[in-house]
Amino acid sequence: MGTKCGRWNPTAEQVKVLTDLFRSGLRTPTTDQIQKISSQLSFYGNIESKNVFYWFQNHKARERQKRRRKVLVDEPINHIEDTIQLNNVSSSKHFQEISTTNRESDQADRVIETLQLFPLHSLSEYSDTEKLRLFTEEYMRDNMTFSCTLEAEMDHPTLDLRLSFFS
Amino acid sequence: MGTKCGRWNPTAEQVKVLTDLFRSGLRTPTTDQIQKISSQLSFYGNIESKNVFYWFQNHKARERQKRRRKVLVDEPINHIEDTIQLNNVSSSKHFQEISTTNRESDQADRVIETLQLFPLHSLSEYSDTEKLRLFTEEYMRDNMTFSCTLEAEMDHPTLDLRLSFFS
C-alpha cells in the first residue's frame, strides 16, 4: 500500500462517490461544491479540496481524450451502418442539399455519413465534424443546470449539491 | 504468446517502427500523429491509439529516468564543482554550436541552462558527439520543429508525419 503520503491515494469509497457525481452530470464543480465534496469524502480518509478539483479535471479530460482517440477506431464500424441507413433516407432535405453541394468526388461519402449525426453544411472535413460533435455534447452537459442529491449507500451524511448557473 | 488480450503486447515490427520514430526525434506525438501511427501499425496486428500514446509516454519517461539515475549515481559529489566550472567554459565549442544553431530567443537559454544541470565532466567516457547528444537531445527535441518521413523497411505504407508548430 502506498503509505507514500506525498500523493493522495483515494479509497474505493471516495472514488465511487466521485464517479457517481461525475456520472450524474457534474463536471466542473465550483469552489463551494469542491469544499462540500471533499468535506464529505474526508469521512473515508484523508483528502484535500485540491484532490477533488484535480480529480474532476483529470476525469473529464481523460474521458474526452479517450473519446477523441476512439474516433478512428470506431469510424470504420459506424461507417457501414451509416451507409446503410443512408439509403433509406437519401431523400431527406439535408442530404439533398449536401449531396449536391459536395458532389465533388469521394469526399461526398464522408460528408453524408457525417450528416446523420450533424446536419450542417460547414463540415467539409471529418476532424471538424468530430470537433463540433464533441463540443456540442460536452457543452450541453457542462452548462446544464445541475441539481442532484446524491445519497451514497454508506453510512455518511447525504451529499447535497445544488447549483444554479445562469444566475 | 500472450493471447491474453487484457494487455497490448506489441509485435517486433510495431516496436521497431515506434523506436525508429522515437530515435528520429518524435517524443510527444499529437493526437493526429497518434492516430496515424496506430493506424499504420495496425497493419502488423491489433493496436489502439492509446497504446501508441502510452508507448511514447513511457519510453520518454524511462529514458529520462534512466539518465537521471545515471547522473545522480555517477557524479553526486562533483556535481557542484562542475556546475561552477561550467560557467567558465560557457564559450566552449559545443556551446557556441548550440547557441548559434538555436539563436532563436529563449531556446538558447534553455539549452545552456540544461547544460549547467548536466556537467560535461561527468561523462568523459562518452565521445564529444555523444556528450552533445545526451545533453541537448531531450530538451531540444521536444521543442524542435519535427518534420520526418519515416520509411520503414518492411512492406507497409510509408509513414509520413509532418508537423508545423509555431504555425
Place this chain on the structure above:
DNA sequence: ACTGTATGAATGAATG
C-alpha cells in the same frame, strides 16, 4: 515454480 526485469497501463499533480 519462483523471482526479477521490462514495460503496458493508469492516474495524481501540475503547467501554460
Place this chain on the structure above:
DNA sequence: CATTCATTCATACAGT
C-alpha cells in the same frame, strides 16, 4: 482546458 511529467500498479516474459 490540453498537455505533460512523475510515480505507481500490473503483468508478460526470461533466467534460474
